[in-house]
Amino acid sequence: MAGEKGRTEPRLWTKPLRPLTRESTLGYEVIDFAEQILGIRLYPWQRWLLIHALELLDDNTTYRFRRVIVLVGRQNGKTLIVQVLCAWWLFVDSCRYPDRVPPLRFKIVGTAQNLDIAREPWNAVKLWCDPEPPSLEEADAAIPTLQNATLKVSDTNGDEYIRARSLARYEIRAAKNIRGKPNARVVMDELREQTKWDAWNAVAPTTKSFWNGQLWGVSNAGDARSVVLTKQRDAALAFLDDWEHKVEAGLIGAAEYAAAHDCSLGLFEWSASDGCAKDDIDAILQSNPSIGYGAQTVEAVLADIDAMTDAAYRTEDLCQWVTAQVEGYIDVDEWERTIVSPLQIRIPHGARTVWGIDVSVDRSHTWIAAAVLDDQGRPVVNLRERRKGLMWVPEYMKRLAEESGMWEVAIQSKGCPAMEFIEPLKQMGFTVHEVDGSHIGLATGRLRDRVREGRLVHTAQTLVDQAIEGGVTKVIAENEAWDRRRSIVDISGVAAITVALYGLETCEPPEPEGSAYQDHDLITF
Structure with missing residues (x-):
């Protein structure tokens, strides 16, 4: 260099x-x-x-x-x-x-x-x-x-x-x-x-x-x-x-x-191109034009990778725009390492799926996520749908369940707008796993645990990836839970994924009626 x-x-x-x-x-x-x-x-x-x-x-x-x-x-x-x-x-x-x-x-x-x-x-x-x-x-x-x-x-x-x-x-x-x-x-x-x-x-x-x-x-x-x-x-x-x-x-x-x-x-x-690796030498030279002429060196910039948060390094050293200047709850690098191509995901025929629902703090959008186990027993999560408003959700969920045979939904049951869906979905025949305030912190921690372990599987989704970068937490019952108001971006998509994963891994499924699990193919990607 x-x-x-x-x-x-x-x-x-x-x-x-x-x-x-x-x-x-x-x-x-x-x-x-x-x-x-x-x-x-x-x-x-x-x-x-x-x-x-x-x-x-x-x-x-x-x-x-x-x-x-x-x-x-x-x-x-x-x-x-x-x-x-x-x-x-x-x-x-x-x-x-x-x-x-x-x-x-x-x-x-x-x-x-x-x-x-x-x-x-x-x-x-x-x-x-x-x-x-x-x-x-x-x-x-x-x-x-x-x-x-x-x-x-x-x-x-x-x-x-x-x-x-x-x-x-x-x-x-x-x-x-x-x-x-x-x-x-x-x-x-x-x-x-x-x-x-x-x-x-x-x-x-x-x-x-x-x-x-x-x-x-x-x-x-x-x-x-x-x-x-x-x-x-x-x-x-x-x-x-x-x-x-x-x-x-x-x-x-x-x-x-x-x-x-x-x-x-x-x-x-003078900035590095979006999406470059943090140690990309060409990107460093593009965003640091004084290298080779003064005290600034490639080595000095590389040394900042381990000394700074991902957001701070990309903003200050690579001059890249980031979602937020916060230290996110989930490490961005660890999250990126769990991203795979959709072609690499193999879901067993009729695998149990739990839907997660969350609503933006300003009630502008509703987010629907899915959690399912792949053929290796690893949890696969993804954002399935995002639309404006709330009124469309019950009918959409009914059609989704009828097509897939999957009638399980996980929803935070206190302190958020999504709790409004609990009774309407129950009346439609859904099994609703209510994740209350004392458990939402456990659910948030579980998502981070799976990322740290490298067991989580998901594809690249811009809105979710941005939310991971800018999502911060608050303490509830001595556990950290997603904080929608303090996070710089809308993290409701990640919150929906969080409750879906929690429902899949900790909640008992209902007794299957007929052959729903055998007769339906669920394609989540």
């Missing part, structure tokens, strides 16, 4: 409208500023990003992108990009068009959910430019050119700002404290942490009302809670898909496309 280098080009990115030269992008200027003024040699991926993200429109003055979303694995130097950009904006870009934007009105705002995150790049710029450094160490780190261009630095808590002699200003604010004054530039660091819309709704419009305003969102990948980042990324991916099918397919030219579409959102994402 020695000598391996991270990928300069991101896996997902917004293509330029025209060739990028020193006339059509200001990225080269920022690179020169970093080298000649700051003494910083940027990594190849950082230079690539600046060149593409600072693309200009045909007038060679106006930024193409009003919003720039950058996603990259941790410890790759994304904060350095913000530091360099903010210094360049403050001391160079703010003075570019004084007739349109007087430097006095040119304000840069750095923000994050946690103010300490926004303070990190601000402190670096302060270190470079403070005309009155408070210590000898800081004086040694200062850059005289920038010190001479700085009027004042305020480090007062809650009022941190740098004022250039041009009167341009760079300040930091907690996300909750920003309101709608116009801002020339905004950097929202760790955008994945924005779990509500308040900060974005307050900040994003402030650059729209500013001529040539620009907002940068910089982050690792997010999870189901990252509502703001998810929305921006989804919009950018939709644009990329449309561009690919029209421009790259040769159906329309870039200029013609730009004339009819909003092309002002840019996405630049």
Whole structure:
């Protein structure tokens, strides 16, 4: 692995409208500023990003992108990009068009959910430019050119700002404290942490009302809670898909496309492809573009596999989107090892099957699962049906039972909406195994036991696999049971599988009437 280098080009990115030269992008200027003024040699991926993200429109003055979303694995130097950009904006870009934007009105705002995150790049710029450094160490780190261009630095808590002699200003604010004054530039660091819309709704419009305003969102990948980042990324991916099918397919030219579409959102994402193995070297190099150029190494990333949860590793090191940033009750790796192809499953003729039923906590969907033993005596589980609402369930279950000859159902009998099905199903002739509150924890633990033992058999089902990744538990009668409200995703499918397995393994079957078990073929896959 020695000598391996991270990928300069991101896996997902917004293509330029025209060739990028020193006339059509200001990225080269920022690179020169970093080298000649700051003494910083940027990594190849950082230079690539600046060149593409600072693309200009045909007038060679106006930024193409009003919003720039950058996603990259941790410890790759994304904060350095913000530091360099903010210094360049403050001391160079703010003075570019004084007739349109007087430097006095040119304000840069750095923000994050946690103010300490926004303070990190601000402190670096302060270190470079403070005309009155408070210590000898800081004086040694200062850059005289920038010190001479700085009027004042305020480090007062809650009022941190740098004022250039041009009167341009760079300040930091907690996300909750920003309101709608116009801002020339905004950097929202760790955008994945924005779990509500308040900060974005307050900040994003402030650059729209500013001529040539620009907002940068910089982050690792997010999870189901990252509502703001998810929305921006989804919009950018939709644009990329449309561009690919029209421009790259040769159906329309870039200029013609730009004339009819909003092309002002840019996405630049260094991430591993979905579903890759955690130790896939190519994936690691794609999501960690600084490897081979700085302190980041393939070995350091691989070492995190055993040191971090699956969700954290995929989010931070591979920059992959995961269902939730939680430590799930069932280990994801162990769950994946019990997945088999449907062609590998052999169910004996007429094998006893128990259906499991559960309802989403908001009553939006009902889930039906099946549990049966294969020809080796191993429990096989799968999600059989998921539909909106509840009213359809009794008739569906009746048809399913009549077709299969299997009339056993397991349902949590207390504390969940599914308990409403117990009496109607009994009246239809079903044997209903009621899993009450004291036993639901045992049922949840039994599912994990079977996964740990490697005895459980199931096929890959996206909704179930996501629920395993994001499902958390609560303590009931000294046992852990699925917690529908705290889990990031709807885990009702897994809850249905849980009670189905419990019913199959612990509940006595009814006496067979006639030859139901012999006369029906049940195909659950």
